[in-house]
Amino acid sequence: MDTDVIVVGAGPVGLMLATELALAETKVIVVDALTERSGQSKAMSLQPRTAEVLDLRGLLARASEHAIARVTEGHFATIPLSYDGLGTRYPYQIGLLQWHLEAVLEERLAELGGELRRGWKLTDLQQDSEGVTAIGPSTLRASYLVAADGGRSTVRKLLGDPFPGTDATRYTTIADVILGAGTAEPPTLWASMGQTRRVNPDGSFASVVSLGEASLFRFVYFDGQTERTDVTDEEVTAAFRRFYTDEYELLDIRHASRFSNATRQAEKYRYDRVFLAGDAAHIHPPTGGQGLNLGVQDAFNLGWKLATVLGGTAPETLLDTYQAERHAVGKRVLDNTLAQGALGTRDPQHIALRQIFAELMKIPEANRHIAGMITGLGIDYGGEGHVGTRLPDFETGDGWVSELFHSGKGVLLATDRIYLEAAAPWADRIIRTNVPRLPWPELEAVLVRPDGYVCWSSLTRPIATALRAWFGDAE
Ligand SMILES: Cc1cc2nc3c(=O)[nH]c(=O)nc-3n(C[C@H](O)[C@H](O)[C@H](O)COP(=O)(O)OP(=O)(O)OC[C@H]3O[C@@H](n4cnc5c(N)ncnc54)[C@H](O)[C@@H]3O)c2cc1C
The missing domain is CATH 3.30.70.2450 (Alpha-Beta Plaits)
Known part of the structure; x- marks a missing residue:
């Protein structure tokens, strides 16, 4: 093997994924057909959840140095959308040009020892039960390959994914x-x-x-x-x-x-040892500024899972949760861009629909619901007792909880030390911290994945079952 993971594409998604892998000391090579970064401005806003994601790795301050605006209001089909009351430290869009985000991630990747090969265009690939071979100017072999090669993804075409959806009409x-x-x-x-x-x-x-x-x-x-x-x-x-x-x-x-306005989503995000992420997995119009955000969060979901499986601790089935979780989130974004397209249609029925929709959006609860979709803060991977929801950041007295995630490990937060002791055999993979309180008063403890989503709470099954499912057997 030349490396553990080959990432095809050094756009924001490929670079985010590679930094996650490198942080977990997984060997990664990123290849990109371009000899240098495109100078086109492309995406220009970070939604609140993406700001939180960068913050979880200590990268938000660095990215914010390049910010050109903070926009406290969004829109849904140009109908104003309030970002108030969403329970985030970042209730605004950060105006950040895509090339600046890419530069920050590329710099981080270099610091972590990840490799980026530019001018390396993938033209073919083969996979077998042991690994994947990427064919381009040279041949590279790895255990897994992630396609982050954009909307016209060569990898997706080679895999034969039908990429169903609707054609462009404008x-x-x-x-x-x-x-x-x-x-x-x-x-x-x-x-x-x-x-x-x-x-x-x-x-x-x-x-x-x-x-x-x-x-x-x-x-x-x-x-x-x-x-x-x-x-x-x-x-x-x-x-x-x-x-x-x-x-x-x-x-x-x-x-x-x-x-x-073509809107398409890959049928499958996983083909054995090959994964699709970002625009390679989904395309939609840039309405509401969601594409980059959706893709960066795909990468954030997949990175730690790949690293944990490659580290030999978690079962391979952990990787199936990527498709289960992110395909549903992608579908929801595609649906909301389609809905925004309909609300922008200028015939009498759609104009009437838009008027009624705009009235509904003045109801705070309705506004928050839509804002949850656009900002990414409403993502919920499903479960009982707050499992599947994102952990909102809060201060513990020693600093912000988000700082505990900088190393890319899982985090167990407990108001009672008994839970910390139960998780002691996983101490190499989990940061265990006693906190005076949790955002949910009915809970005594939560186990949080490296990507900031709760995977166990003290209201659900025994903690050891969740630790084994998400982080593998104890040492
Ligand atoms: C004009 C415009 C405005 C946008 N505005 C917004 C916005 O405001 N907010 C938002 O969230 N999103 C926006 N988007 C969408 C956003 O730019 C994309 O969602 C984002 O770039 C996707 O990132 P990616 O890493 O998946 O793919 P890309 O950024 O497309 O990167 C893919 C990379 O793969 C490389 N590559 C391709 N094929 C190969 C190959 N065969 N071998 C090796 N390398 C290959 C390419 O060179 C490229 O560097 C906008 C897009 C455009 C075009």
């Missing part, structure tokens, strides 16, 4: 542009984003938003396009003039591409 154009003042200065604050939005009665629209660097903006427009065609600078320039006349001046076009 194409929106997106360009990183340099703007100057015309009759007005282009606004540099995200809070002013609404000022630049233009919506026409025929459904065409445009907006301009600052990318946080001098004169660099994102220009997005939809003008009724239903076919995928190459984007030309002439077309972008003409569209800019149509929407903004002489209000701002378009000085340069850096990158231009299109995204569609």
